[in-house]
Amino acid sequence: MEQTKFLLGEKDIPTHWYNVQPDLPEPLPPVLHPGRLDPVTPDDLLPLFPMELIMQEVSQERWIEIPEPVREVYKLWRPTPLYRAYRWEKALDTPARIYYKWEGVSPPGSHKPNTAVAQAYYNKMEGQTRISTETGAGQWGSAMAFACNLFDLECKVYMVAISYRQKPYRKSMMEAWGATIVPSPSADTSVGRKYLEEDPEHTGSLGLAISEGVEDAVTTEGTKYSLGSVLNHVLLHQTVIGQEMKKQFEMADDYPDMLIGCIGGGSSMGGFSLPWVPDKIKDGKDIQIICVEPMASPSVTKGLYRHDFGDAAKTGPVAKMYTLGHSFIPAPIHAGGLRYHGMAPIICLLNELGIMETRAEHQVPTFEAAASFALAEGIISAPEPAHAIKVAMDEALKCKETGEEKVIAFNLCGHGHFDMGAYDAYFAGELVNYEYPEDKIKAAQAELPEVAPEYQ
Amino acid sequence: MEQTKFLLGEKDIPTHWYNVQPDLPEPLPPVLHPGRLDPVTPDDLLPLFPMELIMQEVSQERWIEIPEPVREVYKLWRPTPLYRAYRWEKALDTPARIYYKWEGVSPPGSHKPNTAVAQAYYNKMEGQTRISTETGAGQWGSAMAFACNLFDLECKVYMVAISYRQKPYRKSMMEAWGATIVPSPSADTSVGRKYLEEDPEHTGSLGLAISEGVEDAVTTEGTKYSLGSVLNHVLLHQTVIGQEMKKQFEMADDYPDMLIGCIGGGSSMGGFSLPWVPDKIKDGKDIQIICVEPMASPSVTKGLYRHDFGDAAKTGPVAKMYTLGHSFIPAPIHAGGLRYHGMAPIICLLNELGIMETRAEHQVPTFEAAASFALAEGIISAPEPAHAIKVAMDEALKCKETGEEKVIAFNLCGHGHFDMGAYDAYFAGELVNYEYPEDKIKAAQAELPEVAPEYQ
Numbered sequence: 043m044e045q046t047k048f049l050l051g052e053k054d055i056p057t058h059w060y061n062v063q064p065d066l067p068e069p070l071p072p073v074l075h076p077g078r079l080d081p082v083t084p085d086d087l088l089p090l091f092p093m094e095l096i097m098q099e100v101s102q103e104r105w106i107e108i109p110e111p112v113r114e115v116y117k118l119w120r121p122t123p124l125y126r127a128y129r130w131e132k133a134l135d136t137p138a139r140i141y142y143k144w145e146g147v148s149p150p151g152s153h154k155p156n157t158a159v160a161q162a163y164y165n166k167m168e169g170q171t172r173i174s175t176e177t178g179a180g181q182w183g184s185a186m187a188f189a190c191n192l193f194d195l196e197c198k199v200y201m202v203a204i205s206y207r208q209k210p211y212r213k214s215m216m217e218a219w220g221a222t223i224v225p226s227p228s229a230d231t232s233v234g235r236k237y238l239e240e241d242p243e244h245t246g247s248l249g250l251a252i253s254e255g256v257e258d259a260v261t262t263e264g265t266k267y268s269l270g271s272v273l274n275h276v277l278l279h280q281t282v283i284g285q286e287m288k289k290q291f292e293m294a295d296d297y298p299d300m301l302i303g304c305i306g307g308g309s310s311m312g313g314f315s316l317p318w319v320p321d322k323i324k325d326g327k328d329i330q331i332i333c334v335e336p337m338a339s340p341s342v343t344k345g346l347y348r349h350d351f352g353d354a355a356k357t358g359p360v361a362k363m364y365t366l367g368h369s370f371i372p373a374p375i376h377a378g379g380l381r382y383h384g385m386a387p388i389i390c391l392l393n394e395l396g397i398m399e400t401r402a403e404h405q406v407p408t409f410e411a412a413a414s415f416a417l418a419e420g421i422i423s424a425p426e427p428a429h430a431i432k433v434a435m436d437e438a439l440k441c442k443e444t445g446e447e448k449v450i451a452f453n454l455c456g457h458g459h460f461d462m463g464a465y466d467a468y469f470a471g472e473l474v475n476y477e478y479p480e481d482k483i484k485a486a487q488a489e490l491p492e493v494a495p496e497y498q
Numbered sequence: 499m500e501q502t503k504f505l506l507g508e509k510d511i512p513t514h515w516y517n518v519q520p521d522l523p524e525p526l527p528p529v530l531h532p533g534r535l536d537p538v539t540p541d542d543l544l545p546l547f548p549m550e551l552i553m554q555e556v557s558q559e560r561w562i563e564i565p566e567p568v569r570e571v572y573k574l575w576r577p578t579p580l581y582r583a584y585r586w587e588k589a590l591d592t593p594a595r596i597y598y599k600w601e602g603v604s605p606p607g608s609h610k611p612n613t614a615v616a617q618a619y620y621n622k623m624e625g626q627t628r629i630s631t632e633t634g635a636g637q638w639g640s641a642m643a644f645a646c647n648l649f650d651l652e653c654k655v656y657m658v659a660i661s662y663r664q665k666p667y668r669k670s671m672m673e674a675w676g677a678t679i680v681p682s683p684s685a686d687t688s689v690g691r692k693y694l695e696e697d698p699e700h701t702g703s704l705g706l707a708i709s710e711g712v713e714d715a716v717t718t719e720g721t722k723y724s725l726g727s728v729l730n731h732v733l734l735h736q737t738v739i740g741q742e743m744k745k746q747f748e749m750a751d752d753y754p755d756m757l758i759g760c761i762g763g764g765s766s767m768g769g770f771s772l773p774w775v776p777d778k779i780k781d782g783k784d785i786q787i788i789c790v791e792p793m794a795s796p797s798v799t800k801g802l803y804r805h806d807f808g809d810a811a812k813t814g815p816v817a818k819m820y821t822l823g824h825s826f827i828p829a830p831i832h833a834g835g836l837r838y839h840g841m842a843p844i845i846c847l848l849n850e851l852g853i854m855e856t857r858a859e860h861q862v863p864t865f866e867a868a869a870s871f872a873l874a875e876g877i878i879s880a881p882e883p884a885h886a887i888k889v890a891m892d893e894a895l896k897c898k899e900t901g902e903e904k905v906i907a908f909n910l911c912g913h914g915h916f917d918m919g920a921y922d923a924y925f926a927g928e929l930v931n932y933e934y935p936e937d938k939i940k941a942a943q944a945e946l947p948e949v950a951p952e953y954q
Contacts, residue, residue, distance in 0.1 A: 045508055046573040052501055117502035118876050129648070147603060149876035151915075188876055192585075211918035217925055218872045416674045420574050420605035420644055459607075459915040462667035469673055 046128060048290040050121035055113055058105040060281040062316045062388060063274065065104065067323065067395055070274070070387050071362035072497050073099075076351060079493055082359050089260045090267045090358075092168040095161065098275040106278065108160075109167075115159045115192055119148040120282065124290035130418035131438070138441035139296065140434060141451040143287050143314060144421070150215070152424065152456030153310045154185030154270055157279035161268050162189035172196035172265040174258035176226065176251030179205055179378030180212025181424070181456060182270035187221035198265075200226040200234075200254040203246035205378060212460050226251040233257055233355065247371055248381065249354025256357050271307025272352060272361075272386045280313020283453065288317055296449055300330040300437060303453035304429040305342070305400070306379045308333075308386030314453040315398070316388070323397060333389065333400040334429040336408075338476040339372035341365060341385045342393055342400035344483060349493040350384060360491060362498070363390045367486025373476035375405050376464035377425035383486070401433055404475040408432045409468040412458070424456035425464055502584060504746040506577035511569055514561040516737040518772045518844060519730065521560065523779065523851055526730070526843050527818035528953050529555075532807060535949055538815050545716045546723045546814075548624040551617065554731040562734065564616075565623075571615045571648055575604040576738065580746035586874035587894070594897035595752065596890060597907040599743050599770065600877070606671070608880065608912030609766045610641030610726055613735035617724050618645035628652035628721040630714035632682065632707030635661055635834030636668025637880070637912060638726035643677035654721075656682040656690075656710040659702035661834060668916050682707040689713055689811065703827055704837065705810025712813050727763025728808060728817075728842045736769020739909065744773055752905055756786040756893060759909035760885040761798070761856070762835045764789075764842030770909040771854070772844070779853060789845065789856040790885040792864075794932040795828035797821060797841045798849055798856035800939060805949040806840060816947060818954070819846045823942025829932035831861050832920035833881035839942070857889055860931040864888045865924040868914070880912035881920055 063070065072081040087096045098106060108116075127140040145153040165173055173195055177183025183199040190197035199221050206213060206225035213223050224230055226246045227237035231254045237244050252269075259267035269276065291297055301318060303311035311333055321327040335342055345364035352358040354368055363384045366372075372381040392398040412428035414435065415421070423431055430452040441448050458465065467473045519526065528537040543552045554562060564572075583596040601609040621629055629646055632655070633639025639655040646653035655677050662669060662681035669679050680686055682702045683693035687710045693700050708725075715723035725732065747753055757774060759767035767789050777783040791798055801820030808814040810824055819840045822828075828837040848854040868884035870891065871877070879887055886908040897904050914921065923929045 046570075047508060049505060049507060051505060052503060114502075149878070191873055192876070210922065211915075214918040214922045214925070215878065218869065218878055218921055219876075220873060413674060417647055417676060420648070420675075422605070422671065422674055459667075462670040465674055466666065466670045469670070 046126055048124040048293045050286060050289060052117050054286065054289060055116050055120050056108065056282050056285040058107050059278045060285060060317045061101055061104055061106055061278055062319055064102045065320050065323070066391065070391060074349060074360040074493065074497060076356050076358060076360055079360065079491060081497065090256065092164045092170065092266060094164040094168065095275045098278055099273060109163055112160050112163050116282065121286045122147050124287055126294065127419055130415055133414065133418040134435065134438050134442065136438040136442045137445060137447045138438040139447065139449045140438055141298070141449070142454045143283060143451070145283065145453070145455045146421070146457035150181065150184035150188045151459065152181045152185065153280060153283060153313065154182050155188055156282055156313065157270065157276045157309065158185035158189035159192070160279045162193040162195055165266055166193040166195055170195065170264055170266050172198065172262065173268050174198045174255045174262070174265055175268040175270070176200045176248065176255040178202050178248045178381065180209050180460065181379055183223065184212060184215050185270065186268055187216040187219040190221065191219040197221040198258060199223045200228060200251040202226055202248055202251050203244060209460060226254050228254060231257045247354060249368070252353040253355035253357055271309040272384065274388060276309045277312030277316065277386055277388055280309050281317050283313040284315060284317030287314070287451070298329060298451040299448045300332060301451050302332045302334065302430045302433050304380060304426045304455070305333040305335050305385060305389060306382050306426060308389035310453055310455040312386055312388055319392070319397065331398040332433055333393070333398055334433045335400060335402050336375050336377055336380045336429060337402045337404045337478055338375045339366065339381050339383070340402040340478060341383065342390065343402045344478065346487055346490065347390060347394055348490050349498065350490050352384060361387045363387050364393070365490065366483045367489055369489055370483055370486035373479065375476065376461060377429065379426045380429065403429050403432050406473050406475050409465070409473060411435045413468070421454065422458040423454060424458045425461055427453060427455045502582055504580040504749045506742060506745060508573050510742065510745060511572050511576050512564065512738050512741040514563050515734045516741060516773045517557055517560055517562055517734055518775055520558045521776050521779070522847065526847060530805060530816040530949065530953060532812050532814060532816055535816065535947060537953065546712065548620045548626065548722060550620040550624065551731045554734055555729060565619055568616050568619050572738070577742045578603050580743055582750065583875055586871055589870065589874040590891065590894050590898065592894040592898045593901060593903045594894040595903065595905045596894055597754070597905070598910045599739060599907070601739060601909070601911045602877070602913035606637065606640035606644045607915065608637045608641065609736060609739060609769065610638050611644055612738055612769065613726065613732045613765065614641035614645035615648065616735045618649040618651055621722055622649040622651055626651065626720055626722050628654065628718065629724050630654045630711045630718070630721055631724040631726070632656045632704065632711040634658045634704045634837065636665050636916065637835055639679065640668060640671050641726065642724055643672040643675040646677065647675040653677040654714060655679045656684060656707040658682055658704055658707050659700060665916060682710050684710060687713045703810065705824070708809040709811035709813055727765040728840065730844060732765045733768030733772065733842055733844055736765050737773050739769040740771060740773035743770070743907070754785060754907040755904045756788060757907050758788045758790065758886045758889050760836060760882045760911070761789040761791050761841060761845060762838050762882060764845035766909055766911040768842055768844055775848070775853060787854040788889055789849070789854055790889045791856060791858050792831050792833055792836045792885065793858045793860045793934055794831045795822065795837050795839070796858040796934060797839065798846065799858045800934065802943055802946065803846060803850055804946050805954065806946050808840060817843045819843050820849070821946065822939045823945055825945055826939055826942035829935065831932065832917060833885065835882045836885065859885050859888050862929050862931050865921070865929060867891045869924070877910065878914040879910060880914045881917050883909060883911045
């Protein structure tokens, strides 16, 4: 065996984020106001987000400088390693060369702080004292709690009630970083109180938690709202992943034939793959870019490419994306970070143009793949990137059949230390697959907003 | 801020372990047979350990080559980073320069695999097919499960019953690496059955789990036993930590005034500090080496320096060490890895000779210090190294008073992702300190074996 890890130094932490927008073959469709259904203005967004992030959302600059205080925080865990999976290749008996980018080394345990830190910084710079946000499984809430603490901002996290009860240790982690966490629906907002009156034991949903976070931000002095995925600026901040990886592939004297990552809102996949898009569409490199989503929430493979609300309560902006319908509630798969009805508009456009492709996977096979990977490489993956592991394994096994020496790279965007209950269920044979919920999706898609032709 | 992490490449993984024995000012006292109470022979130990480890236990070679397959596994996480704790220094407002060696990046989450991998390798080379071991809080069992899997050995872990029930996720992690875990006492050994007959709900103890592991090894074909601390060869394997750190301090163009680490059995502290001992005793460097133990199990600060059994059932070798008495059961502090009545003989001799010193700390202040550290540096420490963090903080605050710019280095030997319940208790104000249990210790120390003067 030769080199296992390709490690960069702190001086190799990117100085700029890569903005794919000027390199897209066609511009992104306009984002619409949820009430008016005409294009949003910066003023519409200012109650929710700091101006710098609003500008990044629509920027056509290819490179956006990373503020020095953000790079200083990145040093706490970046650059992250790129691994060659020698042991797993051997276990799979494949001629493929498999690499994985390991984002689980951050203190919160995933890629999420790459943007949380940037968002906290801009809020601080623009005079905010407090951030409200929501979290499902807890990865995003942990990252935001971590980031707010480092920039001396208060942080209020509305955590989907069922996760709050099932994952007490994610909550403890956020508390260790000084955040305040309440189960959603909570008594702290009017929308929360409304749902609690209907059902004091309400288990909550991501859409409802977003509504509480948004209400908190617009009604509380010094507070703005923060979102962990979907938006262009979130994908932008994540591009440190793919930029580092390009340098690391140079170190390895190799080049990927395929890039594989999971998609829930699309931020980890964007950060991992967007820096490679110019290689493909400008330099003509033959890279296959494969998104992997859960069969229980198959936004891209089964969604409509239409404008839809980002949240169930219809309070956030309306974007054109593959959507299952904003009222769709996915089955309770363990990959909580992938339970979203829509998808990042950038990921959607690139899929629509054939620059990316997407596959949907069932839950049990993703755990089978993650278990195979853990035995070989030692790392216990979060349930979300287990979807990428599954497709990487499929492709490696195809190479075994064909004899092709393909170079497969996947994004291992978080560890599973707070998801061991899911592994327990898997080893006990108690995990189930959820069939593609066609009727529920059709019903939810019937509620898509009617958008004027000129904005579609 | 300048460089935050000092990172080495894979070529910097040490090629040899450092054996302190030839550099000790006087030889270690003999280890005795538990029945005969005269010096053990290799033949006495062979039912338990492979010959190579028995030879390492008494070796007088200063450098012992690390087998290439062991170094290959080390590449999965080594070299580990040395961090400069800029943010914590600022939070403490200290002129001290604080560094920490971060061993929590290994897949099992601590320093333990440094020796688990070596032990698995030698057992495999000598034809074993299976290893039995015990675990308390689960760090060691996880490391052994991880290591056995990589060398294709079966692994049976006897896990202290109360931990088995309280920490189900550590068990899940071991299962993910293919190990078999039973709560101890178990029905799988005669000693286990004996205790279960007395009390079917027995909560177990480390001493009892060791007895089950030993019985399993001596009664099962192809099986040997493995211990995660205390023994000389275990400390030897851990010296990769301190060797890397010496190179990293050169990169930082700095040199430590004090080295601080927690001690339970003494292996992480040995690995962290022993490579610096020649600097102190040969080159006359003024390094303070400070061990930190829990007040609830104060082996070095309150123990007798006498020969004693390593386990409650008196089946293992008898070594000269600071001991609270082999029948002493420490209070249920969350730092499960520090609940041991004895201590590594090497650590004891170096304390006796004044080359190391030891302090005992109460539980609550160690969590206060770990919480301060997590806020500043982001990393959530395991309860064991929280003891080192406490003393590092004390020393940094002393520097604030005196204005001294001391260089403080501590060993952050594991993460706390599986210990969040302990942080919950701390934040809820429910953690307690346990007073120094003088009467229980006196009673246990009354049972020390009588050893002939020529062996003392």
